[in-house]
Amino acid sequence: xxxxxxxxxxxxxxxxxxxxxxxxxxxxxxxxxxxxxxxxxxxxxxxxxxxxxxxxxxxxxxxxxxxxxxxxxxxxxxxxxxxxxxxxxxxxxxxxxxxxxxxxxxxxxxxxxxxxxxxxxxxxxxxxxxxxxxxxxxxxxxxxxxxxxxxxxxxxxxxxxxxxxxxxxxxxxxxxxxxxxxxxxxxxxxxxxxxxxxxxxxxxxxxxxxxxxxxxxxxxxxxxxxxxxxxxxxxxxxxxxxxxxxxxxxxxxxxxxxxxxxxxxxxxxxxxxxxxxxxxxxxxxxxxxxx
Numbered sequence: 001x002x003x004x005x006x007x008x009x010x011x012x013x014x015x016x017x018x019x020x021x022x023x024x025x026x027x028x029x030x031x032x033x034x035x036x037x038x039x040x041x042x043x044x045x046x047x048x049x050x051x052x053x054x055x056x057x058x059x060x061x062x063x064x065x066x067x068x069x070x071x072x073x074x075x076x077x078x079x080x081x082x083x084x085x086x087x088x089x090x091x092x093x094x095x096x097x098x099x100x101x102x103x104x105x106x107x108x109x110x111x112x113x114x115x116x117x118x119x120x121x122x123x124x125x126x127x128x129x130x131x132x133x134x135x136x137x138x139x140x141x142x143x144x145x146x147x148x149x150x151x152x153x154x155x156x157x158x159x160x161x162x163x164x165x166x167x168x169x170x171x172x173x174x175x176x177x178x179x180x181x182x183x184x185x186x187x188x189x190x191x192x193x194x195x196x197x198x199x200x201x202x203x204x205x206x207x208x209x210x211x212x213x214x215x216x217x218x219x220x221x222x223x224x225x226x227x228x229x230x231x232x233x234x235x236x237x238x239x240x241x242x243x244x245x246x247x248x249x250x251x252x253x254x255x256x257x258x259x260x261x262x263x264x265x266x267x268x269x270x271x272x273x274x275x276x277x278x279x280x281x282x283x284x285x286x287x288x289x290x291x
Contacts, residue, residue: 038133061190063154064133065089066124068150071140076220080172081141083180083216084150088137089276091183097193101131104279128157135163137186145172150178154186164189172213208238215245224255242272246281253284262288 062155065088068081068245085103092098110129128136139152147169154164166185170178215230231248249264267279272278 017139060076060099062099062133063135064128064131066138069140071142077104079220087179101133105285154189208234212244219251224251227251242275
């Protein structure tokens, strides 16, 4: 854009000289003088600090994280795929150069337009266009020899070009670490560096996360009573474990214990109002109030 502006400036200067002839002795001096002034103005434009709004517009990249697909025939993996998408959202929310499409908006579009999140079709790109995202992050989860194989793709919506792809294989109890590193690798495709995290920051309480993953496994094994026990154990060790609170509410709901689900979701919203999952929890509570 700057080079275009400079070319226009040069054209104007030449026009002024041609339209207003001056003596030969003065012409070269005037011509050089005008260019010096023009360059000074150009440098001023380049060095003048941009406004906060201009900076925000130039830095912000809109990304839609689509729920990962279960690439196996085992339907019990579906909640794990959803949880990984939630974990990706949490990781990407640490970058102030990204604007993330709310999960509730993505789910609304999927419902209203009868789309799926399958990576085998162009539907993630269609979904990205509808929600106004510049990039779409989609992927799949597969279980291989007791471990999770996660494949993720970051795609440019406008050009349909795959900007970055990455695979990671991990034990379920080390999922947090795997997703943190997966997020960092994918974002390098956008020249976005996520803040470095130590293993202690990624997994502040290995014991509580191990209990949480066990609860999640029981959830997708359709054993809600046992899953709730592990979610509650997780929160007993780590009261700030937001995802355990959220999934405890989800599991209560699917088990038909609506009031317990309401209690957990209400606590989640009050305790973690800025969490990326908070819009989903609020939507769930609003839908429950309408029933």
